[in-house]
Amino acid sequence: MSLHLTHRRSDAGLGSVGETETQSFTFGSLVLESGEVLSPVTVAYETYGSLSARRDNAILLCHALSGDAHAAGSDRATGRIGWWDSMIGPGRAFDTERYFIICSNVIGGCRGSSGPASIDPATGKPYGLDFSVVTIGDMVTAQSRLLDHLGIDRLLAVAGGSMGGMQVLEWLVSRPGRVRSAIPIATALCHSPQQIAFHEVGRQAIMADPNWKDGSYYGGPLPARGLAVARMVGHITYMSDLSMERKFGRRFRENRRPFKFTADFEVEGYLHHRGTSFVERFDANSYLYITKAMDRYDAARGGMMHKALAGSQARALVIAFRSDWLYPAHQSREIVKACKLAGLDATYCEIDSTYGHDAFLLETDEETHLITHFLENVTRGRTDNIHGS
Amino acid sequence: MAVEAKLEHRTIAGLVRPGASVLDLGCGDGTLLDLLVREKGVRAQGLERDEQAIYQCVAKGLSVVHGDIDTGLSEYGDRSFDYVIFDQSLQQVRQPDHALSEAMRVGREVIVAFPNFAYWPSRLQICLRGRTPVTQALPYAWYHTPNLHFLSIADFESFCRERSVAVLRRVCLSKARTVYALPNLRAETGIFLLARTVAPRDQLLARNRLPVPGNPQQ
Numbered sequence: 177m178s179l180h181l182t183h184r185r186s187d188a189g190l191g192s193v194g195e196t197e198t199q200s201f202t203f204g205s206l207v208l209e210s211g212e213v214l215s216p217v218t219v220a221y222e223t224y225g226s227l228s229a230r231r232d233n234a235i236l237l238c239h240a241l242s243g244d245a246h247a248a249g250s251d252r253a254t255g256r257i258g259w260w261d262s263m264i265g266p267g268r269a270f271d272t273e274r275y276f277i278i279c280s281n282v283i284g285g286c287r288g289s290s291g292p293a294s295i296d297p298a299t300g301k302p303y304g305l306d307f308s309v310v311t312i313g314d315m316v317t318a319q320s321r322l323l324d325h326l327g328i329d330r331l332l333a334v335a336g337g338s339m340g341g342m343q344v345l346e347w348l349v350s351r352p353g354r355v356r357s358a359i360p361i362a363t364a365l366c367h368s369p370q371q372i373a374f375h376e377v378g379r380q381a382i383m384a385d386p387n388w389k390d391g392s393y394y395g396g397p398l399p400a401r402g403l404a405v406a407r408m409v410g411h412i413t414y415m416s417d418l419s420m421e422r423k424f425g426r427r428f429r430e431n432r433r434p435f436k437f438t439a440d441f442e443v444e445g446y447l448h449h450r451g452t453s454f455v456e457r458f459d460a461n462s463y464l465y466i467t468k469a470m471d472r473y474d475a476a477r478g479g480m481m482h483k484a485l486a487g488s489q490a491r492a493l494v495i496a497f498r499s500d501w502l503y504p505a506h507q508s509r510e511i512v513k514a515c516k517l518a519g520l521d522a523t524y525c526e527i528d529s530t531y532g533h534d535a536f537l538l539e540t541d542e543e544t545h546l547i548t549h550f551l552e553n554v555t556r557g558r559t560d561n562i563h564g565s
Numbered sequence: 566m567a568v569e570a571k572l573e574h575r576t577i578a579g580l581v582r583p584g585a586s587v588l589d590l591g592c593g594d595g596t597l598l599d600l601l602v603r604e605k606g607v608r609a610q611g612l613e614r615d616e617q618a619i620y621q622c623v624a625k626g627l628s629v630v631h632g633d634i635d636t637g638l639s640e641y642g643d644r645s646f647d648y649v650i651f652d653q654s655l656q657q658v659r660q661p662d663h664a665l666s667e668a669m670r671v672g673r674e675v676i677v678a679f680p681n682f683a684y685w686p687s688r689l690q691i692c693l694r695g696r697t698p699v700t701q702a703l704p705y706a707w708y709h710t711p712n713l714h715f716l717s718i719a720d721f722e723s724f725c726r727e728r729s730v731a732v733l734r735r736v737c738l739s740k741a742r743t744v745y746a747l748p749n750l751r752a753e754t755g756i757f758l759l760a761r762t763v764a765p766r767d768q769l770l771a772r773n774r775l776p777v778p779g780n781p782q783q
Contacts, residue, residue: 491628512630513640521610524630525619546623553626 193224193265193272196249196258198281198288201325206283206318212308216297219322220245220288221280224264225272227328234328235270235551236319237279238336238343241410241466242458244287247279248272262540269544275332275551282343283318284310284466286459293394293459305391310465312339312473316346320354333551335359337536338503339466345475345511352488357554359547361495362536364507365481365514366474371502374413375467378406382460391461403460404451411450416499416532481514492522493550495543497535523550570600573754576736576743577652577676580758581605585647588612588672590634590664591654595622602627610646612637634658638667650676656714666728674733675759681737683717684753701740702753718748718755725759734758 198220205215222245227234237247239259248264250257264270270277281289284307292307299306323331334347334355341363347355364371385402387393415423424443432440439445476484492515496508505526515522527542529535536543570578574597581587583605589598592611595618601607611622611629622629630637634651635658649672651664656679658664668675680702681687687698697707705712716724718737725732737744737752744752 509632512632516630516640516645517642519645521608521628522630523619523623523628524632525616525623526631528616542620545620549623549626556626 191266192261193249195252196222196224196246197252198222198245200288201322203321203325206314206321208308208314209311210309214283214290214308214310216290217283217318217321218288218290218294219280219283219318221278221322222246222248222258223279223326224248224270224277225275227276227326231328232330232332233274233555234276234278234323234326234331236323236331236334236347237264237270237277238319238334238340239279239282240336240338240340241463241470242407242454243340244285245279245281245289246287248277260537263544263547269540269547269551270335271548271551274555276328278322278326278328280319280322282310282315282339282466284315284462284469286462287457289318291459292391292461292465302392302394304394304461307461307465309468311469312342312346313350315469316343316350319343319347320351323354330354330356332554333357333359335361335547336363337361338363338533339470341503342470342473342475346473348488348490348492349475349477349484352485352490355488355490357491357493357550359493359495359550360508360511361543362497362500362503362508362533363511364503365476365510367471368507372471374409374502375471377409379464379467381405381409382464385460388460391464393460398455399460400452400455403455403458403463404448406460406463407454407458408447408451411447413502414533416501416530418499418530419532419534422530476514480517481510482517485514485518485520488518488520490520491550491554492520493546494522494524495536495546496524496526497529497531497533497539498526499530500533500535502533570596572738572741573652573678573756574600576738576756577601577650577678578604580676580734580736580756581607581648583607586610586645587648587650588641588646589650589652590638590668591651591657592618592622592627592629593652594618595625595627595629597650597652598622598627599625607648634664635660638664638671641671643670644673646672648672648674648676650678652676652678653680655679656712656716659713661714665730669730669759669761673760676756677721677759678754678756679716679721680712681718681749681752681755682715683719683749685750688750700753718752721755721757725757729762731760731762732757733760 200218200220202218205213206217243259246258247260248258266273281287283289285291286293292303296303334344336344341360344358344360348358382402385399387397388399427442429445494508494512496505512524529539531538586608589611592598592613598609598611602609614633619631649668655661655677686700690696690698736756737748738754
């Protein structure tokens with residue numbers, strides 16, 4: 177494959193953001209879409225780079241289902257590398273020498289922001305299923321409160337893949353005045369029945385675990401088997417048949433025990449490893465809340481997306497991946513279609529990747545090229561609306 | 566950019582009003598759109614099916630959608646653009662008839678530039694050598710040409726007549742200059758500025774760029 181990727185990269189300035197530390201912002205209360213009030217609310221976040229004097233260089237990154245606020249650099253305490261590290265830093269796509277990057281953990285999550293594992297002030301115990309149902313809209317509302325706290329009125333860009341992309345769309349629809357540009361990647365206006373179906377299998381696996389106990393398992397044994405199975409299903413959907421073929425083939429594991437129901441194949445070992453390691457860093461109830469929020473989301477509010485976008489003047493860069501069958505490219509083309517009809521200036525690229533849905537975290541050369549030039553262009557402030565008025 | 570724009574692109578730029586909105590169908594690496602943005606200050610949008618060309622467009626700061634002309638055009642609203650351009654792409658779509666009528670719906674005016682199959686060196690190659698013509702404007706051997714349809718300037722004129730498409734301007738080019746006499750024989754490239762046929766009174770008003778009374782589109 178010959179790539180014409182010509183983004184400017186100064187090798188001298190190219191690198192990681194270095195050590196990072198997750199911070200948190202706690203505020204009084206949040207009225208959720210359900211009408212219930214969450215109080216208090218904590219949002220865990222990280223920032224990289226510095227905010228310009230005019231406060232016009234802020235970019236919000238939205239994480240996917242299992243992500244967190246730690247998008248870049250190495251965590252001071254654990255040394256863990258951020259989930260989109262190769263895209264963030266000096267000279268990278270989200271260039272920290274030019275932009276102020278913010279990433280926060282979604283509410284409902286379990287990585288520092290308020291979620292079902294947080295302590296309910298009414299009882300002094302973890303919420304469990306007493307935690308209110310949260311939506312993608314609520315996640316965005318919490319992010320907007322964080323921006324208020326940071327003194328940022330308008331974002332230069334909001335970007336994210338998968339569930340992060342849904343939040344990007346939600347920003348466009350619910351807060352058009354606060355977004356100059358949007359980068360939804362490998363995402364959808366709403367989930368298809370197939371996407372909901374895979375999530376439901378994951379949820380049922382968790383709820384079928386005897387340790388789940390209607391969500392009140394904190395302090396006791398965790399529903400680890402259920403969550404691990406949910407994660408295994410997830411990982412199958414994140415890969416393509418070709419990427420699995422290349423990664424595992426039909427190779428056997430070492431130390432296998434023939435004629436027993438243990439993991440014979442490398443692919444089985446991989447899924448088991450992914451499942452069990454996920455349990456160490458993720459809360460099963462958060463998995464239920466977040467997957468439900470994704471399944472229920474509809475950016476178009478049951479109507480036509482271009483009408484939902486009517487208030488927006490943002491520029492959009494929409495990216496999809498050819499082998500992504502979980503969020504197939506036709507779902508991204510629906511987003512592009514809505515932008516066209518709403519008169520938004522949109523760029524769309526369907527990257528020829530074999531990695532499946534995982535591509536949005538892996539195809540960083542192509543993404544870097546597209547995002548670098550797109551952000552430069554938005555910064556330069558070419559026309560906001562292709563059709564004028 | 567130091568490279569001088571080619572005659573065909575300069576000719577197309579000459580047909581475009583400054584500050585207009587333009588949709589370039591099959592925009593390739595964005596050379597024409599970039600020229601139109603720099604020299605005419607147009608609001609530009611490209612549609613292109615080749616992924617590598619998308620990267621080149623994005624590097625030029627252009628907005629471009631990765632997609633197919635045959636299917637991608639239906640997603641635009643009526644009269645979304647002042648101009649819709651087919652620069653060497655109409656002969657490459659599966660259904661030129663449908664694509665052109667869609668372009669006429671999406672654009673107020675349509676510009677079509679195509680290689681003239683009846684250019685005299687092509688005629689010689691067919692008649693005397695018995696070979697499928699390969700010329701500067703049609704540079705491909707039969708086995709790897711992206712062109713699906715072959716047409717002459719005369720073909721296109723009768724095509725427009727049959728569909729009551731108004732030809733507002735026609736510019737025919739040989740290698741380095743405009744051709745006035747016998748263009749179907751002497752021109753390598755035909756460039757047409759088209760509009761839907763409208764009632765004579767409206768046409769007059771449109772020519773003078775006056776708002777049509779009672780037309781909410783204006």
